[in-house]
Amino acid sequence: MEYEAVIGLEVHVQLQTETKIFCSCSTTFGAPPNTHSCPVCVGMPGVLPVLNRKVVEFAMKMALATHCEIVPFSVFARKHYFYPDLPKGYQISQYDLPLAERGWVEIAINGQAKRIGITRIHLEEDAGKLIHDENRPVSYVDFNRTGVPLIEIVSEPDIRSPEEAASYLKKVRQQVRYLEISDGNMEEGSLRCDANISLRPRGRKDFGVRAELKNMNSFRNVQKALEFEIRRQTALLLDGHEIVQETRLWDVAKGVTVTMRGKEEAHDYRYFPDPDLVPVEIDNAWLDSVKVELPELPDAKCARFEEQYGLSGYDAGVLTASKSLADYFEECVALFPSPKIVSNWVMVELFRILKQENLEIDACPIPPAGLAELLKLIDNGTISGKMAKDILEQAYDSKKSPKEIVEEQGVAQVSDESTLSAVVEQVVEAHPKEVEKCKAGKTKILGFLVGQVMKETKGQANPQKVNELLRKALGP
Ligand code: ADP
Ligand code: MG
Ligand code: ZN
Secondary structure, three states, rough: OOOOOOOOEEEEEEOOEEEOOOOOOOOOOOOOOOOOOOOOOOOOOOOOOOOOOOHHHHHHHHHHHOOOOEEEEEEEEEOOOOOOOOOOOEEEEEEOOEEEEEEEEEEEOOOOEEEEEEEEEEEEEOEEEEEEOOOOOOEEEEHOOOOOEEEEEOOOOOOOOOHHHHHHHHHHHHHHHHHHHOOOOOOHHHHHHHHEEEEEOOOOOOOOOEEEEEEOOOHHHHHHHHHHHHHHHHHHHHHHOOOOEEEEEEEEOOOOEEEEEEEEEEEOOOOOEOOOOOOOOHHHHHHHHHOOOOOOOEEEEEEEHHHHHOHHHHHHHHHHHHHHHHHHHHHHHHOOOOOHHHHHHHHHHHHHHHHHHHOOOOHHHOOOOHHHHHHHHHHOOOOOOOEEEEHHHHHHOOOHHHHHHHHHOOOOOOHHHHHHHHHHHHHHEEEEEEEHHHOOOHHHHHHHHHHHHHHHOOEEEOOOHHHHHHHHHHOO
């Protein structure tokens, strides 16, 4: 029996607004505990939450980017549960009337485009953080995070493999980053993912019983947890057992998922509309004002790069992976209008250096103008491509411009004919045997002679010119 995985993801994204969702406390990360809290976000009696308009606009942006329908009238609900990091005893969320519904995200899988449906996107507040003392039987609570705005993006069970799940998550992260509504950092918890997974015999239409996986804080861990879960559920089904619906935790150290709670212990959240908050009403004027603020999104930018710059789909995809990389490329092309040469230098040479230093393009000390300048120096014959690679490294280390480096070190390529002719003559005289062989038709030897000239000129001779001069000197 062959089984097929059915996967649906619930993704929480922390929104990068300056203040919290229902009060004016700062959302800045890393402040001393409980310095970003007030009576509203610690749930004192008698306070009234007031919705942050920016939060709604950020969520609208994601809804538009994922082709969702924005619900003109959505409602906040109280989701009740008890936990020490939830001071009110309920979380303000949205339930039966979410902000947005029925969208999709496109992923590429084996070169094929596939749409993953979005069921809903809703707004909610984050909970606080518990800190457990390892030495004493006490726990501390930090309310800086309570009330930090989140959107929850729920996908349809359209995902069929751990790779597709990772690809979907990366796309979601790319979009929130393009929209500048979140830093999308999984390791730091600004993007969190719960994964629901069930198996069914291949060809069957009905879904099987699912497990919900929690506690995965990287793309790799989501993928590994799902892979483990497929193995676990397959083994059970092949043995004739039934899958029980439950929530399981991913244990990173052991590489396994373990039971956290079963269906019987599932929370009854007793949702009801929050009487302190008016419904969110979104009219066309508001929607339009947000639409005009939308940047060019990854898919559109990638298609434009292919079209406008004649790049392959692969190259366009790499160069539009982040908005800053795409901007870097375009600024460079504006100054040196040969897109293919620029894309090669960015994707090969610049990436190699950045990778060595583990840097993102934003932190690259060579500005787009610096790379363009370097390419111009190759183009006008001042330096060779080989010298350029060296100068790029130096520009990286010294933060000097390629031109400055060339001027300071006098490393400019020598194309001057009389200078080169003298060296060519010298090399021809010094290597009579090789010259004979070459004349006798062993043209491979020509490369050796060129090499000798390059050596004499410390690599600064224009190789093309040297080639020309040598051929002339050796005769037909
Ligand atoms: P809950 O409220 O318990 O989290 P939802 O109906 O909101 O349940 O579904 C949560 C997620 O589970 C969604 O992403 C959905 O696509 C996914 N899902 C639902 N049924 C299945 C199933 N049988 N197998 C895998 N995923 C599923
Ligand atoms: Mg759930
Ligand atoms: Zn507050």
